[in-house]
Amino acid sequence: MKLFQRQLERRGQESKGTYPDDAPDSALLPRDAATGEPIEPTPHPGYYPGYSTLSQRAYWDNATRETVRMRVDQPPPIRYFTEEQAAFWRAVFDHLIPQHDRTAERRIPIVEPLDARLYENRGVGYRYESMPQDREVFRLGEEAINAEARQQFAGEFLHLPQHQQDLVLQTLHDGRPQAAEEIWKQMSIGRFWQMLMQDALEAYYAHPWAWDEIGFGGPAYPRAYTRLERGEPEPWEVEEQRYEWLAPDYTVSDLTEATHHLHLESDQNEPGPKSK
């Protein structure tokens, strides 16, 4: 049964054009910290097994229920990106918020909400003067990421192995690009990275499956939260059950770096060479 599930899932992956054939499957998976063995993909990663925010939707108000239902049942179609562009950005976002630990039917769409935003030309209420318009950001961004991939690994980003894709993106994360100098004169690499991460977060952590993963209580009107103190669960929530895990072998994204020595927003979010 499990094997059949895995085959289905791999087919799903391949059909999305996300994973190169040469990437060994288990290398994409997080591993058990004690045994070092890959942790099989699950519909529900995280420390709150059995917890489901959606199971509580009868207690939500109508407007909220409908908003969340649409998000789960009817993610918007791709209308702005071409098929190639959508495949490219899927590959990028698979590194910014990887989901290989989720079974295929439980992966959370990230490119679709972004595509809808760009299709409707919807911003967030401001554009940094060091940045072009959002649509242009994604056009230049694709060019710059591919230029970086060619410079570092002599190939287009989409065709690089997972580890090398991760390294390309890490260069942008660090604000130390080796290629596409002309593009980074037109847009701030720090603000570019910030926009990518924000679009990724806005999609992933807006989804009830992600709320289940992190143990967020979700909508609570009209019922209310009642256990405000000591972090204890409501009767319909579950206790945390932690497990130790290691990030997959291919990745360099598991390291974090505290930046509290930077007390100014511009220093914290524009770590690379400033474009202006």
Add this chain to the structure above:
Amino acid sequence: MNRPVASEASSREPHRLGPLQTIDVTMRRFAERDEVDFLIVGCGSAGGVLLQRLARAGFHVIALEAGPFWDTARDWVSDESGSHELYWEDPRVTGGKNPLALGSNNCGKGVGGGSVHWAAFTPRLHPSDFEVYTRDGVGTDWPINYDIIRPYYEQLELEMPVAGPAYYPWGHPHGYAYGPHPMGGAGNALIKGCTALGIPVSIGGPVAILSGSHGDRPHCIYRGFCLQGCKVGAKASTLITHVPDALHSGAEIRDQSMAARVELGDNGRVTGVHYFDRNGKSRFQRAKAVIIAGYSIETPRLLLNSACKGFENGLANSSDTVGRYLMAQGGNVILGRFEQPVRMYKAPPAHALTEEFYETNPKNDFARGFAIQTVGPLPIAFGKQMVSAKRAWGWGLRREMMDYNHWASFGLLAEILPWAENRVTLAEERDRFGLPVAHVSFNLHDNDKKLIDAAKNKTMQVMQAASATEVVQEARYAHLVGAARMGHDPRTSVVDKFGRAHDIANLFICDGSILPTQGSANPGLTIQALAARTADYLISQGQSTFTSNERDMTEPSLRRELAPPGTYGRGVPRIA
């Protein structure tokens, strides 16, 4: 988006504001050919209070509002990602060396404005805030002092009403008439950390959220979605505290109407406002006086877009001060991870604070100070904090987010001084109406940077003292004020102490943009208090505002009888 307005809705379903309150009155409609008494641009924190007061006093008054007139049962959701319509997300350009994030960070759209998505912390300014230049030689003094605004603080604390402790020790000490809220995880951490370091802390407020049911508004249910609009109706916004009474008193709200230009007549007085209606059609509403209440970006933008013969650099801008002295506060968020789960989102984000470091301390190498407050980021906001505070991405980000329930967070409010070159100008880019959008430029000075650094370090100490095992920080800014400041001197300010433009006798500005300095307090209460005072002034002036260019600088008396019904109590506890 095609939302019925109140009068249309009355023939179908009632216009609902929370589970108890409905708008059960047919809204009055004025014709464009009617010359109304007051036309208010913007129906937010200030505009809502002005509209209510002026209508109750019997004036003919319209509020133009760029956004929708919310039916909160239908339009609002308990959902972080689904609440973007509450924020001003039309295009703007932001720059300078320390550019400000706008949008959801500090700008509202729709009836209620920013008071719809504020956290509702309502501290007063301190007496020192009104004489910063005299005391410290920085910033500027206000044209009014604390004693003048104090009765309005007390009045608005009843009208919202504000819940808080019985004894509030900072600034001018006072108490609150409504009981404090229970603690959530962030508040408990703040109490623990402050207590360990000997720092006094205010528990359970002051916050404009109902701790018990009040009239047709139910009590808070602690679901944590304050910044997404309070569907419960427990958190005060002018949409639910003042707008219903304004409509009962015969005011009109023209929603989805975007002001384009204030018209100046041959006699040097304004005659009305050009605007785009909900269908994008250009219209003109006549008025005897105009009050701009569009907040710190849209107010200067409208004045600059209203440039005309005699005011080539922007209407009412002979001082070249329109758009200048824009301020935000350092709003860095300090996050602490705890061994045991915290679930910090279960409570209003705003429920405990300390102002122990608010005043200038001669031992510091900077002037002025800061406050430390609880905040309660929902998952997306928390994710953005992890991206900035820990440079998290990929699997590292997934790992941090799985620990969401283990974190508590404090926000600091650090006073940034008013600087002339921190300003709003017009960009080349235009919006969907063809109007030039705002360009915001922001640079920090030495005092600002030192203050923010010290505030950040102190707040991290408090989090450590609360027994957090890991403490990190996201740098950001909070709030906006300034950009059309009030003052005595027409050469260095835009409006006088009542909000009347120095240059034009029947043009007023009344919103956060008129604040000369900002202290380390959330500006919402001060904005509403100033609006109630300007309303009393306008009422005291009667018809002369509409006919005379004379300036009567006599302080009006507080008219409690004009408060919304049921909010006229015995006052707030005075303890000093």
